[in-house]
Amino acid sequence: MADIHKKDVAELTADEAREEFLALEQQLQTADIAYHQADAPEISDAEYDSLKRRYRELVAAHPDLAEQATQLENVGAPAASGFGKVTHVVRMLSLGNAFEDEDVADFDRSIRKYLGLGADAELKYTAEPKIDGLSLSLRYEQGQLVQAATRGDGSIGENVTANARTIADIPQQIEGAPEVLEVRGEVYMSHEDFEALNARHAERGGKIFANPRNAAAGSLRQLDAEITRARPLRFFAYSWGDLSAPLAETQMEAIARLQALGFQTNPLTRLCASTEEMIAHYRQIEEQRATLGYDIDGVVYKVNDLSLQERLGFRSTTPRWAIAHKFPAELAWTRLEGIDIQVGRTGALSPVARLKPVTVGGVVVSNATLHNEDYIQGRDSKGGEIRGGKDIRIGDWVQIYRAGDVIPKVADVDLSKRPADAQPYQFPQTCEICNSPAVREEGDAVRRCTGGMICPAQAVEKLKHFVSRAAFDIEGLGARQVEQFHADGWIKEPADIFDLKEKYGSGLQQLKNREGWGEKSAENLFAAIEEKRTIPLAKLIFALGIRHAGEVAARDLALHYRSWSAMAEAIDTARPAALAHRAADEAEGQEREAAQKEGRRARISDTRAAAIAACDVPAAAAAAWADLIGVDGIGAVLGLSLSDAFANTDERAAFDRLVAKLTIVAPDAPAADSPVAGKTVVFTGSLEKMTRAEAKARAEALGAKVSGSVSKKTDILVAGPGAGSKAKKAAELGIQTLDEDGWLELIAGA
Template identity: 80%
Template sequence: MTQKQDGDPKSLSAEEAKAEFLALQERLRAADIAYHQEDAPVISDAEYDADKRRYAALVAAFPELEKDATQLNSVGAPAASGFGKVSHAVPMLSLGNAFEDEDVADFARSIRKYLGLSVQDPLAFTAEPKIDGLSLSLRYEDGVLVQAATRGDGSVGENVTENARTIADIPEQIAGAPRILEVRGEVYMSHDAFAALNQRQQERGGKVFANPRNAAAGSLRQLDAEITRSRPLQFFAYSWGELSEPLADAQIEAINRLRSLGFSTNPLTRLCSSLEEMIDHYRSIEAQRATLGYDIDGVVYKVNDLSLQGRLGFRSTTPRWAIAHKFPAELAWTRLEAIDIQVGRTGALSPVARLAPVTVGGVVVSNATLHNEDYIAGRDSKGAEIRGGKDIRVGDWVQIYRAGDVIPKVADVDLSKRPESAEPYSFPHVCPECQSPAIREEGDAVRRCSGGLICPAQAIEKLKHFVSRGAFDIEGLGNKQVEQFYADEWIREPGDIFTLRERFGSGLQQLKNREGWGEKSAANLFDAIDEKRTVPFAKFIFALGIRHVGEVAGKDLALHYGEWSALTSALDAARAAALAHRAADEAEDAERIAAEAEGRRARISETRAAAIKACGVPNEAQAAWDDLVGTDGVGPILALSLSDALANPEERAAIDRLADHLNIVPPDAPAAESPVSGKTVVFTGTLEQMTRAEAKARAEALGAKVSGSVSKKTDILVAGPGAGSKATKAAELGIKVLDEAGWLELIG
């Protein structure tokens, strides 16, 4: 296991936990974009799952990280360019994961606890193979297929209707269906079809696919539907989205109904009445995995009773009533031929292992992540040994594992095969791109280039991020064009993109005479750039590529501040407080180190308070800071990163130059969809008609914010029997107090 996955998170210091948390957050964000948006994954499924588990465990052990935990609520990635966008009437969410039998038992127990069921109450689940393909939603109106869309980011997907019509398993017309029916399932390619496709591709000199999942995704996303028609795609239906009337009362009956309507459903789907039956069916499917003829990576369990599914509802990104029980990873041995260093847009130096190509699970792999310099050296962030203390050297015989179709991880080293000439790897202390010092700050697991804007790797990666699909998504300006234009010194910062037409003039001579460009393609690029001069505020924030500021945080900041000028004014006002909190972080670190050396208990809270007080922060600066970190989805780490970026004179000037070329559109105000939309609600005491978790989920679904404490910002206190100090405080503050019956009447 990696250092991220070793040991109890509670054994870490706050400093160590924060460093590991930040490294995982960047890694998960990059992995989501690579897998869901670009069909070019950069880490394995097993590694991604392990990272996500460790990430969640760190947040659970250190609650102060929660406000910065943007990857807890991420689903997929934005829809790709080249296709129309489709807003899903019912979000296409991801699934939570189980890796051990005990995880499945915990899942079943949590269902019973949420619903208030005893262990004697019957509770059935369906169990079905988890297909490793591309999620697709098919919308039928009056029995006619009118739209097909990929998952995208869960809310908005790609319109691939014409391509879906070419798949034999997808009927264009159905009889006896509800007036509106959204059928959801997985597009996949069988092993035999995949092998035949790759053979044809080789004979034609075309692209050879790494695995069936990539082949299926690439085939469905062809702009020419005739290419999709030539690819042997299949489809399994397993769920549904919007319905004008229910399909059935139970999951298994609804699946049977879909099959009777003409859809292919997986024949290994079973109804299980106990935990033992669920695990037994998992073992049975696992034993058949190699002979199924298509890729699966686990088994999905779902609560069978659809009325209970409705009560259980959803978390922000996953349903409470379903979970995926994943298969273990696969292993292989190969030679480590080189270690390369890649520099990302935040300056992080990331080591990558170049391997002698090896087949793992039917896929040839030649690269692996090495995480950071500690991992290469055989230790974790606390200096404890991993892999038995064995370091990794060029020339080593290394064990790798993978699950799925992506870059593996180095799991072990065979010292008996280590060449005598192999030297310990010396991690660079200067950036390989710009030769600036590469600095590793106290508590950070990653070494970063200090070159900033002068580092071409960082500049290019930031520009690539700026034009990516989730950001400005400029048609005709992708990674290849960014690299070309940067090398030609045509664009050095995002604002330069919007002056290209002005600088080149109407003749387009400089661009159209370049290889790969003509007058039409050059004109199309300039028109595409002009189309992006009006941009939503949230997308503008995300596109800036500021460390820790992802899409979710961009939306939260846009909703809170409304306008770009309001956000910049708030950050300017809060700068003194930000610097004080930065000083407090440093004082905390120093106190922790000193206390450990002296064998005493650290006085963290006293040290922090003293450091902030010593800075003499003005009241207005502290108020602006409190408002910033009080924004939904924003915590101190993200707030400091945002403040630092806009306080950097060069970066601020570049952002201001960019903003001068744009019309930044404020977000729409949230619609008042219910009597409690936008209100802050607190529950206290015992609820008798629903569990506390169910009441919270219902309130949030109606647009309310649920808090655990009463304050001046509280609008409603729902007090059941046994309400204590919260009810007293609410009365003192004049807050509206309802009993459970009054609450249910209010929300209808």
């Protein structure tokens, strides 16, 4: 079953994966606030993990989504207003997740690849239970506990020092520690103490907690420390933050040092010399899970050597050197009562199962994803069978799998319970919102409404994206307000937002008399809109909601073109070449199909060249197209999407109306404090003293832009042994070429 689930992610097209990925954002943000700040989660811990898992799986299966992974750089939620705020000297990050044994093997392979280690090289990991509690950071200075803070959003947490002092497992003072020591771990509540607490509350008619994690979080985050004192909280130490001196040379030794200093550490922590040992220990812990007396939801693996941890470093929200191997999700059977179709921002029609509510692992589930029409019919993207070829029909008895999505998924069907009158589901051929044709292009798993901005569903979703946090982020204008204003005809496109005050704000009468609005809130909204008339170019590009144009791609485009007019002119100029590229793609597909039927090798290069030649592309268009797709991280898929968006008459007119109302700020010039700042660097061939990933990370940290291809804009080519066509092209263009030693000498001391 896990294999089926994994396969479903891999079979998604790029468009389908992006649509699903963006749809997760609001749910995940809401879950973060409810879970980390309000201590009143709307979904279970396991379901929250499912949100994170889907992000990881989608990005892994569709690498172009990585450009938008920074939408969720927060790893918690903002600190609640009832507590003082604490800025973490070292961010408190979350962990990446593994769900299958193969994920653990992939983790090990990725570590070895990054470090340049062979499969047989010694590499040890620690393995420890993942406590299901509340993360806490304890700061000691001169051996005295001076501050305790929750994780918050990873950068800023809540000051809960007074409450932490009431927990018996947390020492007030320690001896033999570094001058500054931040101990990090998990506050939790045992099963026995949890049951006793709920029993006492029930007797008094008080709040009954849903699970030990919620009870622990709610207890630690009491404004009255005496309430916390009355709650039976425990603490396991497993990590550290700010240090004035190292604790040890390895993770295992550091944990032993924390234990010697008086902290409780988990006795099930083990040192493992291979992935086989890691997984074996995972199985042992899983078998003991029900008898531990406290909640765990997986096992955490960490690279044992701390010097290697430092080399591996961090991604935006997770360390490269650690991963959480989560326990399997749970299953349940229920009745499928209906199938609804949702229309997304890019017109994708997404089927959602409406279920007879069923409790799965403590969470009541009433909706589940059905992915696309092929999935409903029991086929994958290549026409192969899934679920043994069983289709899904209204009235079916279906198995729900709680993992990998905002809503669970339908994993299987019990044909023995299928109603006799159940009919195969007919996927709609027209949009149920605007009645426009719903078209499924060749090779695409998703059927899309062709209505564009005339489709209210698409228009609203585009507007929601436009005002989202990573885009214009207009205070007071969120998803609910967008829906309200669109329904009333106040805003139909982004430019209308900047006309709100002029059209409806005179005297504030029309807005302040609306439900949920007053004079002050209306004034604040107009002021917030006015403030966002000046906007960075990268945010504007991202806010437009062009398919495939995520935050990172928007930033790269902004850095490359540096103005809206330059970018628009370049995309317009490149249009004939973009159409030629599409024609070449179509010709290639036809050639591959013909070659397969005829049992011969496909002539791809000749076919593409002939298709492009037939289009007679002007030299200026070819140059503009090469420049566009040569921007690192852009490529032909996004290039075509940009070209289509700017060539669409209605969409382009909406862009122009918006831009006319804005002051667009160019990105800052690259930093000039290193010898490679602002330069474009290309690495080619084999690097012997560092891996490619390390070289790229180092160059970017010094302000350079790393590209994957050589062009006239390339400043430096770093060529290792085996350098081929890139080195030849660099020589033809007169580009500075360095070997690895030359590169290291250039950046030495920077």
